[in-house]
Amino acid sequence: MLRLPLDLRLALRTFARNRSFAVTAITALALGIGATSAIFSVIYGVLLKPLPYREPYRLVRVYQHNPAERLGAFPLSPADFRDYRRENRVFENMATYLRQDQQYGGDHPQRLIGMRVSHGFFHLLGVEPQLGRTFTQEEESNTGPNDTVIVSHNVWKKLLGGSPQAIGSIIRLSDSPLRVVGVMPAGFEQLSAGRRLPRGEAVDVWLPFNLLGVAQISRVAHYCHTVARLAPAVSIEQATAQMNAIAGRLESQYPDDTNWRIQLKPLHDDLVRQARPTLLILAGAVAFVLLIACVNVTNLLLARSAVRQREMAIRAAIGATRARLVRQLLTESVTLAALGGALGLLVAWWGVRALVTLGPEQLPRVQAIGLDVRVIVVTAAASVFCGLLFGLAPALTAGSASRRGSPRGVIVVAEVALSFVLLIGAGLLMRSFVAISRVEPGFQAHGVLTMSTSLSVPKLVGARRYGAFYESFVEELSRLPGVSGAGASSNLPWSGSSDNTMFGIKGRPGPAGLTLHARSVSISPDYLRAIGVPLLAGRWLTPADHFDAPKVALVNKALALQYWPTVEACIGQQIYTRNPMDRDAAMTIIGVTGDVKDGPTDAQAPPAIYAPFLQNPSFGNYVVLRAASDPAALAGAVREVARRAGNDFSVQEVRPMEDVVAAAVATERFALQMVGLFAAVALALALIGVYGVISYAVSRRAREIAIRSALGAQPADTLRLVLGQAAKPILAGLGIGGLASAFLTRVLVSLLYQVSAIDPLTFAAVPLLLAVGTFAACIIPARRALRLDPMAILRSE
Numbered sequence: 001m002l003r004l005p006l007d008l009r010l011a012l013r014t015f016a017r018n019r020s021f022a023v024t025a026i027t028a029l030a031l032g033i034g035a036t037s038a039i040f041s042v043i044y045g046v047l048l049k050p051l052p053y054r055e056p057y058r059l060v061r062v063y064q065h066n067p068a069e070r071l072g073a074f075p076l077s078p079a080d081f082r083d084y085r086r087e088n089r090v091f092e093n094m095a096t097y098l099r100q101d102q103q104y105g106g107d108h109p110q111r112l113i114g115m116r117v118s119h120g121f122f123h124l125l126g127v128e129p130q131l132g133r134t135f136t137q138e139e140e141s142n143t144g145p146n147d148t149v150i151v152s153h154n155v156w157k158k159l160l161g162g163s164p165q166a167i168g169s170i171i172r173l174s175d176s177p178l179r180v181v182g183v184m185p186a187g188f189e190q191l192s193a194g195r196r197l198p199r200g201e202a203v204d205v206w207l208p209f210n211l212l213g214v215a216q217i218s219r220v221a222h223y224c225h226t227v228a229r230l231a232p233a234v235s236i237e238q239a240t241a242q243m244n245a246i247a248g249r250l251e252s253q254y255p256d257d258t259n260w261r262i263q264l265k266p267l268h269d270d271l272v273r274q275a276r277p278t279l280l281i282l283a284g285a286v287a288f289v290l291l292i293a294c295v296n297v298t299n300l301l302l303a304r305s306a307v308r309q310r311e312m313a314i315r316a317a318i319g320a321t322r323a324r325l326v327r328q329l330l331t332e333s334v335t336l337a338a339l340g341g342a343l344g345l346l347v348a349w350w351g352v353r354a355l356v357t358l359g360p361e362q363l364p365r366v367q368a369i370g371l372d373v374r375v376i377v378v379t380a381a382a383s384v385f386c387g388l389l390f391g392l393a394p395a396l397t398a399g400s401a402s403r404r405g406s407p408r409g410v411i412v413v414a415e416v417a418l419s420f421v422l423l424i425g426a427g428l429l430m431r432s433f434v435a436i437s438r439v440e441p442g443f444q445a446h447g448v449l450t451m452s453t454s455l456s457v458p459k460l461v462g463a464r465r466y467g468a469f470y471e472s473f474v475e476e477l478s479r480l481p482g483v484s485g486a487g488a489s490s491n492l493p494w495s496g497s498s499d500n501t502m503f504g505i506k507g508r509p510g511p512a513g514l515t516l517h518a519r520s521v522s523i524s525p526d527y528l529r530a531i532g533v534p535l536l537a538g539r540w541l542t543p544a545d546h547f548d549a550p551k552v553a554l555v556n557k558a559l560a561l562q563y564w565p566t567v568e569a570c571i572g573q574q575i576y577t578r579n580p581m582d583r584d585a586a587m588t589i590i591g592v593t594g595d596v597k598d599g600p601t602d603a604q605a606p607p608a609i610y611a612p613f614l615q616n617p618s619f620g621n622y623v624v625l626r627a628a629s630d631p632a633a634l635a636g637a638v639r640e641v642a643r644r645a646g647n648d649f650s651v652q653e654v655r656p657m658e659d660v661v662a663a664a665v666a667t668e669r670f671a672l673q674m675v676g677l678f679a680a681v682a683l684a685l686a687l688i689g690v691y692g693v694i695s696y697a698v699s700r701r702a703r704e705i706a707i708r709s710a711l712g713a714q715p716a717d718t719l720r721l722v723l724g725q726a727a728k729p730i731l732a733g734l735g736i737g738g739l740a741s742a743f744l745t746r747v748l749v750s751l752l753y754q755v756s757a758i759d760p761l762t763f764a765a766v767p768l769l770l771a772v773g774t775f776a777a778c779i780i781p782a783r784r785a786l787r788l789d790p791m792a793i794l795r796s797e
Helices: 004-017 019-048 078-087 121-125 137-141 153-158 236-253 267-272 276-307 309-317 322-358 373-396 408-437 463-478 527-531 557-563 631-645 657-664 666-700 702-710 715-751 760-786 790-796
Strands: 059-065 091-099 102-104 110-112 114-117 148-151 170-173 176-183 205-208 225-230 261-266 448-455 483-489 500-505 516-523 535-538 552-556 574-577 586-593 608-612 622-627 649-656
Touching: 004 019, 004 322, 019 276, 019 322, 019 373, 019 666, 059 236, 059 267, 078 091, 078 236, 091 121, 102 170, 121 225, 148 170, 225 236, 236 261, 261 267, 276 322, 276 373, 276 408, 276 666, 276 715, 309 322, 322 373, 408 666, 408 715, 408 760, 448 463, 448 631, 448 657, 463 483, 463 622, 463 631, 483 527, 527 622, 552 557, 552 574, 557 586, 557 608, 574 608, 586 608, 622 631, 631 649, 649 657, 657 666, 666 715, 666 760, 702 715, 715 760
Parallel strands: 114 205, 148 176, 516 608, 552 586
Antiparallel strands: 059 225, 059 261, 091 114, 091 225, 102 110, 148 205, 170 176, 448 622, 448 649, 483 516, 483 622, 500 516, 500 574, 535 586, 552 608, 574 586
């Protein structure tokens, strides 16, 4: 340890004398270590960092599912939530929440992201208000005053002046006076509810969830996002068993609960499940880049150690032991890695910002991502590891009389093999993304402007007036210059929103009750035409299909062919749905539309029923319009129409449908961009490494080449000698890389669409690309060998 300062000074002086070498090595390491640290920051923030709640491992998400129909997992209905909360003995508490944005202000209101939460929601998470209190049981059940609101720390600071006297003050949200009873602490993470919050935004206000009123709605209205805290010593398996025992009792009491069961998922796992495969794949990719960077620096150090043979021989002659020489070389390597790691922290800081900005909207827990002490520790560990890794080979050869054991051929094998794996991954993701981009969505995104809307209806009591409001708003949008059609819908394709219903077919034999399942969408008459969904049979909806008219519906092709032999055969048939507005009325099928998939990678479109908005209005709708030119240019006019509609109505997320489509494939695009970037860096480093190795080999064999030329060897013979020496490690690297890729690409299966993990085209193109690239990198040193002057070299010997 006493000699360490001396070794460090010698290392720094060596780098100062060889600045080009030091800058090249440090830059390569900074990129490798910085990229690794940036990816680790994201992985830690999203996958590893505990949720900021009390004992987060006891928190679970509660879903309902129907195993008979394989519908997947859905939120609870309000009535079921109340029953499960009252009857269970396995949870300390259950809470539910629902997004409902609010308007704040007068003539120029601003949107506040809002959540309605049940009593005990904040206490369940273990987060208490910074000021004031949470909601009471009376406020949830509506037996007491229901005019209260809890505000975020940001709203408290910006809109309420940050004064403690804000508690008890009155603010006006969506044309209703509300009394502030609490202020949440800064940085509180609200659980997502349905559509994820726009990037960088947070919840502004919380309002009581009035369960007493909504519990009268049909039990198939599944929109209560539910979280629960397991009781002490209760496992998730035990809780699931008891909750399903309750589900069995509810099934015997209520036909609406037939076949519905409970699924419990750990909250953290549920939040990050979609992001986990992509992030782990990126971690593997960046680890390969780091290894290639280490291999390249090892190559540089080996070249320098060859140049320093005379220096090492002199040191040995004057008494330096082999251990002393090895320690000095390892010190230089670790110092080089430390400098690269320090610069890598800056790269990591920039990389984290870039990853958060470029990452998909679906990336959860963005607010938890950042550089912290753990990232610095990992960066330091990576630096030391890299220093030892790439310093090992030069250190082991230090002082050796012969350089025949030099592992430079192994370096080429390693670089080619590692690059092969990354290029295969990038190629598979590219093929998959091309396949996704060619998917026929069932609608025409070009020329369509979309928006989500919210309407608080203290004045618009009743379904008729609510439906009439949207009818008037859509009609005014359709009169804007350049607009050829407009419509409203409860769901928007590829946005992640979907509602379901159970239905029956009149006159069909089978079990009593409604046992069939389909997507349920409420639409205005021109909605489907506005987004370009074709009509295959029958007629469109019209304004005449209003509240007092006979009940009608459109169905999609998937539903029609599932229950009838042709699309035309279902026209005129009647179906029953669980319509909360009029659940006993049968709807006559008047038309069949084309299929629209829920998402780009779905195998097929689900059965769907489109009910007239005027007969079955939904609360919280999307509005679309079709423009003759750039739809984004109409955003200002749309907001002006919304402003004139009143202070209790707002539009948000105004964007072209093409942006919605792009967001739906953002995860796949992000994976392709990142793996493609890492693959490109790996390929560049590999080509540089191959070039360096062959250049070194030519310089070492200059005398041999000169003698061969003097004895009559032709330029073609010299070219074969040089390229032949390069071919062995390159071909070995291609072989090893191919075998490794065939095994490792299995981890990509979850991100691939209509592409095999051993896609023949990709596995044929990548080795060809690598072979051409690496042999091209050999051409320059090979041509240099052809220009050697045999007589000059022999005279110098």
